[in-house]
Amino acid sequence: MTDYAVDGTGIRSKRAMFTSLAGALSFPDWFGHNLDGLYDCLTDLSWLPEGVITVVWTDSTVLAAADPAGYAGIREVLDDAVEGFATPGRSLAVVIS
Structure with missing residues (x-):
């Protein structure tokens, strides 16, 4: 198991969350934010x-307070991705606090 940390203390927008996730998970250059x-x-x-x-x-409450709609969208995608994950040899888990 490998943990990929996203420190939400400075994340106040959906765009900032995209940047943080892309950095933490080494997203490829084609990621469209x-x-x-x-x-x-x-x-x-x-x-x-x-x-x-x-x-x-x-x-995560920092984003929830600053951008409720952005937070809801990110949460929905995280939940959907856990359910829809289909890469052989890997599984995805998300812990939010």
């Missing part, structure tokens, strides 16, 4: 080592 692109990257992750990939997002 939008919800569809986020889903596409999260359900692939073939560039990461095999095993359980756990995204640990701390202080």
Whole structure:
């Protein structure tokens, strides 16, 4: 199992969250910094080592307070990606606090 940390203390917009996730998970250059692109990257992750990939997002309440709609969209994509993950040899988990 490998944890990929996203420190939410400075994340106050959906765009900032895209940037943080892209950095934490080493998204490829083609990531479009939008919800569809986020889903596409999260359900692939073939560039990461095999095993359980756990995204640990701390202080998520900062984004929830600053950008409620952005937070809701990100949460929905994270939930959908966990359900739709289909890369052999890997699984996706998300921990949000």
